[in-house]
Amino acid sequence: MTSSASPGLARLNSATASDAAGLLHEVCASRSWGAAVIAGRPYQDLDALFAASDAAMAGLTADDLAEAMAGHPPIGRPKPGDPTSEREQAGVQESVREELLELNLAYQDAHGHVFLICATGRTGDQMLAALKERIGNDTDTEREIVRAELGKINRIRLTRLAAEGDPS
Template sequence: MTNHPHASSDAANALAALAAAPAAELEHILSEVCSSPAWAAAVAAARPWSDRQALLAANRAAMAGLTVADLNDAMAGHARIGKPKAGDATSEREQAGIQGVDTALLDELHEANAAYEAKFGHVFLICATGRTAATMLAALRERFPHDAATEAEIVRGELRKINDIRLGRLLGDTA
């Protein structure tokens, strides 16, 4: 959030506008945050949100209720780590830590991604905001030995963090 003197009222206004959005518009906005229709429906059903914390609590509750199929829907909206979606400002911002990285490290990241995807059947998902390519590669290697159930719960937590950041941006956060 900015240090602007009206930042709190701006966030409150953004929250009120979001809560008052027509159902179809809200569904579209929330689908930009997370591509799981079940998540978007659960968050929308929790409105009106009394404050930022209530919106983030709706995210936590929605994430906790997602099935494996719903998690797959949510992951489908994310680019591979090391390959942000070209022209997608959100993807590029979230994966800023890979910009300017040497080719050898990117190659290692791509190889590790391929092995992870072959094992788990989905992209490696991590809240990449503020992480370097090297730390993402280390996390990928650390998580690779997990079983599918353990990894699904870690993915759920990472998606929640990503959604928290994206919801914050809807409320005017610039970080």
């Protein structure tokens, strides 16, 4: 548990709404999620911030989720120059990258958005297996899986934000 003495949490708590929105946009691209998290400030500790993030994630509409997903590059192709994207996808080896990209295109055709998974700590083979498993899901099932995966990603990024003050 991180106390309010952590530099990042103190920074988030004391930031103007505009500055806090900028910090939180680096965690999650959904403006609705960011607004809900901002509205809950100040946070005493990381657990309180997680609870607010989880509640905000649960309340996102399909359009809000689409906005959040738009902030994520396809698995296997991290955003060039983006240290967060590169770090989170570090487990993808070149030998798996091409198949991931190919299946991600098929997934996009089926679901209308990139395949989203919390990549941190997963190998490329694990992500490929999850993609193969999830590609046939119906849209409603996949939307809830994406919501859960976004929640995991947000927690990892919020932990970094709370500790360092910079989610990247």
